[in-house]
Amino acid sequence: MNQKASGHKSGNLVLPGERLGVIEEFIPDSGTYVKDGVIYSKIVGRALMDLLSKRVSVYPLISGSPVPKVSATVLGQVGNAQSDNVLVRIFKIGSKKVSGVFTGILHISDVQERYVQSMNDVCKPGDIIRTKVISTKNQVSHLSTNDKGLGVVYGFCSRCSNLLEPKRHEMLCPKCGNIEKRKIALDYGKEEI
Numbered sequence: 001m002n003q004k005a006s007g008h009k010s011g012n013l014v015l016p017g018e019r020l021g022v023i024e025e026f027i028p029d030s031g032t033y034v035k036d037g038v039i040y041s042k043i044v045g046r047a048l049m050d051l052l053s054k055r056v057s058v059y060p061l062i063s064g065s066p067v068p069k070v071s072a073t074v075l076g077q078v079g080n081a082q083s084d085n086v087l088v089r090i091f092k093i094g095s096k097k098v099s100g101v102f103t104g105i106l107h108i109s110d111v112q113e114r115y116v117q118s119m120n121d122v123c124k125p126g127d128i129i130r131t132k133v134i135s136t137k138n139q140v141s142h143l144s145t146n147d148k149g150l151g152v153v154y155g156f157c158s159r160c161s162n163l164l165e166p167k168r169h170e171m172l173c174p175k176c177g178n179i180e181k182r183k184i185a186l187d188y189g190k191e192e193i
Helices: none
Strands: 019-022 032-035 038-041 045-050 055-060 073-081 085-093 096-107 128-135 141-144 151-154 165-167 170-172
Touching: 019 045, 019 055, 032 055, 073 096, 096 128
Parallel strands: 096 141
Antiparallel strands: 019 038, 032 038, 045 055, 073 085, 073 128, 085 096, 128 141, 128 151, 165 170
16 A cells, blocks of 8 residues: 555644554554554554555654543543433543544443433533543543533533523523533533633
8 A cells, every 4th residue: 555545645644543554565653553454543643654664653743642541531522412322522631631533432321320311311412521431442432420520511501502500400591491401510610621
């Protein structure tokens, strides 16, 4: 595979999980991983395709740029939602903002110890949520909110998109009066984004 066939040239920006080539034509080096004979980027960075030594590597854009790891607390925005899971676009790991794009999945079984009927009772698309990484199996960050400090830190009304206010066990929209459920963090509304 030449540089054009792989779709990448040396110096191109690549994201985690982006295909770089195959092991028949390149030797994977730093910043990469191999799955089923295909070489992928492990980090956000610049691809280096060394055609002489037949090596492919990825160098980070920012040295020490954070990557979601098991037990890390992350902040993200809820994206695609289904009844039993939601995708979360991670933009902060601990106190550090992320330079790349990381997506995690929050499954209904990892929300809390009590039974939860639907993810609509936990969070909705657009909400800002604090979670903990419990696994990175298959290069995917699996998330949990099963802790009092975890959950929605900013919830938005599904009718008018206004910021919701916590009222006992529900969330109230001060603009349209809509009442919704969320699994909120103890410091709801105080997280610095």
